[in-house]
Amino acid sequence: xxxxxFRVFRGTASDGGYQEYKVPLSEGMVVLDAIHHIQATxxxxxxxxxxxxxxxxxxxxxxxxxxxxxxxxxRMDMLELDKPITxxxxxxxxxxxxxxxxxxxxxxxxxxxxxxxxxxxxxDGTYRMQQYDIDRIQEFHKCIECFLCxxxxxxxxxxxxNDFIGPRFLxxxxxxxxHPLDTENRLGELKDAFxxxxxxxxxxxxxxxxxxxxxxDNGIIPLKERVAGNFYDPLAWIWRKIRGKQADQRARxx
Amino acid sequence: MDHEIHEHDVIVIGAGGAGLRAAVEAxxxxxxxGLICKSLLGKAHTVMAEGGMAAALGNxxxxxNWEVHFRDTMRGGKMMNNWRMVELFCKEAPDRVNExxxxxxxxxxxxxxxxxxxxxxxxxxxxxxxVGDRTGLEMIRTLQNHGIHQGIDVYMECTVxxxxxxxxxxxxxxxxxxxxxxxxxxxxxxxxxxxxxxGKCYTVTSNSWECTGxxxxxxxxxxxxxxDMEFVQFHPTGMVWPPSVRGILVTEGVRGEGGILxxxxxxxxxxxxxxxxxxxxxxxxIDEAKRWLAxxxxxxxxxxxxxxxVVAKAIRSERLAGRGSPHGGAFLDIATQRxxxxxxxxxxxxxxxxxxxGNLDITKEPMEVGPTAHYVMGGVRVEADxxxxxxxxLFAAGEVAGGLHGGNRLGGNSLTDLLVFGRxxxxxxxxxxKDLANAPSVNPDQLREIEHTALAPFGDGGTENPYAVMQDxxxxxxxxxxxxxxxxxxxxxxxxxxxxxxxxxxLRVEGxxxxxxxxxxxxxxxxxxxxxxAITLSALHREESRGGHTREDYPLSMPELEKVNTVVRExxxxxxxxxxxxxxxxxxxxxxxx
Numbered sequence: 001x002x003x004x005x006f007r008v009f010r011g012t013a014s015d016g017g018y019q020e021y022k023v024p025l026s027e028g029m030v031v032l033d034a035i036h037h038i039q040a041t042x043x044x045x046x047x048x049x050x051x052x053x054x055x056x057x058x059x060x061x062x063x064x065x066x067x068x069x070x071x072x073x074x075r076m077d078m079l080e081l082d083k084p085i086t087x088x089x090x091x092x093x094x095x096x097x098x099x100x101x102x103x104x105x106x107x108x109x110x111x112x113x114x115x116x117x118x119x120x121x122x123x124d125g126t127y128r129m130q131q132y133d134i135d136r137i138q139e140f141h142k143c144i145e146c147f148l149c150x151x152x153x154x155x156x157x158x159x160x161x162n163d164f165i166g167p168r169f170l171x172x173x174x175x176x177x178x179h180p181l182d183t184e185n186r187l188g189e190l191k192d193a194f195x196x197x198x199x200x201x202x203x204x205x206x207x208x209x210x211x212x213x214x215x216x217d218n219g220i221i222p223l224k225e226r227v228a229g230n231f232y233d234p235l236a237w238i239w240r241k242i243r244g245k246q247a248d249q250r251a252r253x254x
Numbered sequence: 255m256d257h258e259i260h261e262h263d264v265i266v267i268g269a270g271g272a273g274l275r276a277a278v279e280a281x282x283x284x285x286x287x288g289l290i291c292k293s294l295l296g297k298a299h300t301v302m303a304e305g306g307m308a309a310a311l312g313n314x315x316x317x318x319n320w321e322v323h324f325r326d327t328m329r330g331g332k333m334m335n336n337w338r339m340v341e342l343f344c345k346e347a348p349d350r351v352n353e354x355x356x357x358x359x360x361x362x363x364x365x366x367x368x369x370x371x372x373x374x375x376x377x378x379x380x381x382x383x384x385v386g387d388r389t390g391l392e393m394i395r396t397l398q399n400h401g402i403h404q405g406i407d408v409y410m411e412c413t414v415x416x417x418x419x420x421x422x423x424x425x426x427x428x429x430x431x432x433x434x435x436x437x438x439x440x441x442x443x444x445x446x447x448x449x450x451x452x453g454k455c456y457t458v459t460s461n462s463w464e465c466t467g468x469x470x471x472x473x474x475x476x477x478x479x480x481x482d483m484e485f486v487q488f489h490p491t492g493m494v495w496p497p498s499v500r501g502i503l504v505t506e507g508v509r510g511e512g513g514i515l516x517x518x519x520x521x522x523x524x525x526x527x528x529x530x531x532x533x534x535x536x537x538x539x540i541d542e543a544k545r546w547l548a549x550x551x552x553x554x555x556x557x558x559x560x561x562x563x564v565v566a567k568a569i570r571s572e573r574l575a576g577r578g579s580p581h582g583g584a585f586l587d588i589a590t591q592r593x594x595x596x597x598x599x600x601x602x603x604x605x606x607x608x609x610x611x612g613n614l615d616i617t618k619e620p621m622e623v624g625p626t627a628h629y630v631m632g633g634v635r636v637e638a639d640x641x642x643x644x645x646x647x648l649f650a651a652g653e654v655a656g657g658l659h660g661g662n663r664l665g666g667n668s669l670t671d672l673l674v675f676g677r678x679x680x681x682x683x684x685x686x687x688k689d690l691a692n693a694p695s696v697n698p699d700q701l702r703e704i705e706h707t708a709l710a711p712f713g714d715g716g717t718e719n720p721y722a723v724m725q726d727x728x729x730x731x732x733x734x735x736x737x738x739x740x741x742x743x744x745x746x747x748x749x750x751x752x753x754x755x756x757x758x759x760x761l762r763v764e765g766x767x768x769x770x771x772x773x774x775x776x777x778x779x780x781x782x783x784x785x786x787x788a789i790t791l792s793a794l795h796r797e798e799s800r801g802g803h804t805r806e807d808y809p810l811s812m813p814e815l816e817k818v819n820t821v822v823r824e825x826x827x828x829x830x831x832x833x834x835x836x837x838x839x840x841x842x843x844x845x846x847x848x
Contacts, residue, residue, distance in 0.1 A: 053499075
């Protein structure tokens, strides 16, 4: 059996470094298997998050040779095995220990998003929606909250802003904005507190999404258009002045 | 003693579907609620549920109603179910699905815009509301995003070590933060267990690291009864190759969408495995099964959609007869039954999972599948209406509770179970807490004892690696209390478990308390030992085969054993077991089974 060398970040933000481990390669092996092997045989206290091991829970995000990935979905045969494979915690969030980072910021941001507010049911007690009306939102609902998009987003990395919620939560905003039953208006905070304007659509988030959600094209750009239409369209502005109320902010986008 | 203390009216342990739903309900009653979970919020095992949630909405086939759902669930459970739980479940299921939609879930639609339902094993009509093959994700995210606005305090990455007692009644829970390793005390008037399953007691399982039988073991140590622990479901279709993914779930939705099972001789073998009980309800020829798939209402369901216990055993029999697939499973073929486009639309995560992990395109080639430990039907004994356990103030809902699913669970009944009984647990725990005249108090001696046990692996003298002990425990259960059992093996299993208990007493942990998975596993191991013993002891004493419990030495179902539950409980430091009579079913429900 061939041995593969791993360079794994061990320690905390203030006191950490790389340690090398050798792991025997087996058929179909993924990076998370190798980390588990190291844990069980060489470093019982190696900290790592994981749950489903099938790409469905989004827990095992890390940087594999500098690329943000789910370790459970990264097959060893995708990597160059004659060189050491470097495994590091995701960069955007503070390291707790080894491969585990503090992602609590994301949970705080999520709480700031106004909840779903459905319209009343039809007379027969049902909600009627056509499949083609929800295909796009179902795409957004595939998000497994691995936060790789948050990790790779350069606005998030460079500025560490609290006034920019990042691609994950822009996608959540899009899924609410396009939900056929929702009646809440969130355009104001999208423009100001949530900082959609900071995104300059470099699509780094889309590239790393393990669920292949077209974050920028299908989510962020339509949201930007709504914000522009609502706040910067002169005709709409006049219309609102005449009518004395806000224009319909929930025009459908397909 | 120096540690953090939190006080709530109700604490809920576990934040999957049942825990979240219970917390929402208790909070809506105006009480202070704490929700404690081992992982980050939204990562619980519910997220992996794929196929859908069963409810007799009658959208896709108007012949469906709660009574047919009742009949299917009882027969699927081989009549071992708690009939009152099944009755409540089938009646309330549609409301819970509709409620989830009202909270933002987006199920796939019928052409007239209602919730679409899909076929699944053991369900007479298409009954599962679903979102492609990621229904669990939709459920947990919807509950999570609803729950965070209900004033619930969430304690993430926090592991409960033991329940606290004040005399007979529950007084809270003692836990530790996974990050810091520091202890934390939760004082509460009522506690809801919603900790899920036990799959990690087996080597080949669809379950995540969290499923170590925590709630069953916490309840047991607190003096509660566990029932029917011998009934463990082995899902017929787990991945078998490559080794890295062995056990990962392949949704029953593949068969619901028309997937067929074949052996190495290219034969659709399930036609030969229809049990007496289900004769006349399934297609008898390939032609009839094809007509059923095409939507002919007169044709009967394909036998691939027999209940999970039946299909899992059939795959095993084919392998033992030398007709298995190259890696010891069967072939599951959807490629010849549906278009590539349909497959990618209805089973996107299966397509993705096989493509990425198995180098296999399921729109072109058959999958290799085999049984994997998936679900425990048994669990903490609860009162049907209130979910109250035998310990005052302690409630249980979801997989950790026993009774609803009897001897075998139908696919799709679990997700709905979480909502129906999660809601009931939250409501009844809240009512209990409100009615309580005087709040319970915590006994400091109990706290010291729990701390002492938890920290023992850091002391001198330990020799055992927790990872190695866990692997050996899994191997023991896989070999001796697996899909097919016999007396000799199970007796040997109990002896091995006794030796494993000694080894758990000598665990050694390296490093500090700071986010240390080796140490975390030592707490899990204590729970897994109890659950493994409960399964093996219960299985040894049920001398028959029924549903998920199959005995090589007692291959038949015994009518007199249908009338009893197996109960295990702790008395004087040892596990005792007995068979207790099950309540008789009222006549109006009995009639539905005809």
